[in-house]
Amino acid sequence: MPEHRIFAMPFAKVYPLYVQKAERKGRTKEEVDQVICWLTGYDKAGLQQQVDAGVDFRTFFAEAPAMHPNTALIQGLVCGVRVEEVEDPLMQKIRWMDKLVDELAKGKTMEKILRA
Template identity: 60%
Template sequence: MPKHNIYTMSVASVYPHYVTKAEKKGRTKTEVDEIIRWLTGYSQDELEAQLEKKTDFETFFEEAPQLNPSRALIKGVVCGVRVEDIEEPTMQEIRYLDKLIDELAKGKALDKILRK
């Protein structure tokens, strides 16, 4: 089965859309970065390096220093699909990130988004 196109897209090509979506709703780039760092375990410098290298999504999640174990608590629908029901691990990680950004844009408190 061929890989989905999103796997080969660079995170850097989608990242500005995450930031724009958040900022349109009065949230910040700093909050977007915090969500990505929480999910993946990257430091801010490591995240910026991945963006600069234009790392693709598959590699971005494969190389993530420490995927947050609390990400399993992320539930809900993104693009008409329940994130908790996605069987392909890389796609699930991508959709977890999408869901967290959606929650940020909907005004949810950062502590709740980060499952604290």
């Protein structure tokens, strides 16, 4: 089966779309960064370095310091697909990030988004 093309897509191409989506709903870039850093273990400088370097999604997640231990608590639909049922590990990580940004844009509290 051919690899999904999003794996080779630069993270820096999608990141501004995450920020725009959140800002349209009254959230901030800092909140988007907080959610992504929570998921991946990057700090703000590390996240910005990945954006500036133009790494693809595969590299972005491969170089992530540590996926958060509560990722199993991320559940729900993204584009009609249940994130907890995605079989490809890389695609699941991408869907988790999509889901967290969706929750942010929908106005959920940061406490709920970060599974605190």
